[in-house]
Amino acid sequence: MNDLIVKLLGLPEQASKHAAEIDNMLALVHIFMLILFVGWSIFFIFTLIKFRQSKHPKANYEGLKNHMSNYVEFAVVIVEALLLLMLAFPLWAQRVGSFPLEEESVRVHVIAEQFAWNIHYPGKDGIFGKRDIGLVSSDNSIGIDRSDPAAQDDIITINQLHVPIDQPILVYLTSKDVVHSFALREMRALQDVIPGMEIPLWFTPTKEGKYEIACAQLCGLGHYRMRGFLTVESQEKYKNWLNENAPEIKETIVEKVESVNE
Ligand SMILES: [Cu+2]
Structure with missing residues (x-):
C-alpha cells in the first residue's frame, strides 16, 4: 500500500519512522479531493443540462426548492472536520507533543546561512560549546568560542550531516541571516x-543512505545551491565519522581546561 502511494503521488522514498503516516494522510486527502472533484464535476454538468436556456427561456426567480446540494455541502464539511480532528491533529500532536528525550537522541545544531548549512555537533563531552556572534569570521562560520572548555571537542562541518540509523535525531535550527x-x-x-529563534525538529531514520538537505524557502540569489547532504549510516560508521572529524585539541586549551578544573 505504501509503495503504491509513493509511486502514484510521485513522493521520495520513505526513510523515517513516521514517513508512512504522513503519506497515508496525504493519500487520504488526495482520495477525498478526487471524490469531490468528480462529484462537483457531475453536479456542474447536470446543472448545465437541466437549466439550459432552450428549456427555460424565462428566468425563474424562486430558484430551486430542493435542498440536496446543501446536504452534500454539509457532508463535505463533516468529512473535512473528521480528517482534521481524527487524523491531522493527532499526527501533529504526536510529532510536536512527544519529542524524544535528549539523552536518548543524537543532538545537533544546524545554523543556516546564505547559502550553506553549518552543522555543529557537541563532541565527546555531549555539551555544545559557546557560540559568539563577535567571533564569526571567514574561517569560523558559526562563531564558536574554542576557549570555552565545552567547545574544544565540538565538531563543525559544512553541508554534511551524518546520523546513525534507528535512533531519534534532534536538530536545533537557527539562522544567521534570513x-x-x-x-x-x-x-x-x-x-x-x-x-533569532532556535526551533527543534526530530525524526528517526530507518534506512541507510545518502539524502539531500534542501532549502525549501527562496532565500536569495544563491538559493538553488543551498544544498547539503544527510548520510544515514550504522552506529559504528557514524562513530568512526565523528572520530575522523573531531578537531585536534590544542595543548594550550587542554591546560586551560585543567586549570579551570583545579
Ligand atoms: Cu536557504
Whole structure:
C-alpha cells in the first residue's frame, strides 16, 4: 500500500519512522479531493443540462426548492472536520507533543546561512560549546568560542550531516541571516529556520543512505545551491565519522581546561 502511494503521488522514498503516516494522510486527502472533484464535476454538468436556456427561456426567480446540494455541502464539511480532528491533529500532536528525550537522541545544531548549512555537533563531552556572534569570521562560520572548555571537542562541518540509523535525531535550527527552510524529504521532515529563534525538529531514520538537505524557502540569489547532504549510516560508521572529524585539541586549551578544573 505504501509503495503504491509513493509511486502514484510521485513522493521520495520513505526513510523515517513516521514517513508512512504522513503519506497515508496525504493519500487520504488526495482520495477525498478526487471524490469531490468528480462529484462537483457531475453536479456542474447536470446543472448545465437541466437549466439550459432552450428549456427555460424565462428566468425563474424562486430558484430551486430542493435542498440536496446543501446536504452534500454539509457532508463535505463533516468529512473535512473528521480528517482534521481524527487524523491531522493527532499526527501533529504526536510529532510536536512527544519529542524524544535528549539523552536518548543524537543532538545537533544546524545554523543556516546564505547559502550553506553549518552543522555543529557537541563532541565527546555531549555539551555544545559557546557560540559568539563577535567571533564569526571567514574561517569560523558559526562563531564558536574554542576557549570555552565545552567547545574544544565540538565538531563543525559544512553541508554534511551524518546520523546513525534507528535512533531519534534532534536538530536545533537557527539562522544567521534570513529565513531558510530545512527540508529532509525522505525523512518527511521540514521546518522553517528563523533568525533569532532556535526551533527543534526530530525524526528517526530507518534506512541507510545518502539524502539531500534542501532549502525549501527562496532565500536569495544563491538559493538553488543551498544544498547539503544527510548520510544515514550504522552506529559504528557514524562513530568512526565523528572520530575522523573531531578537531585536534590544542595543548594550550587542554591546560586551560585543567586549570579551570583545579
Ligand atoms: Cu536557504
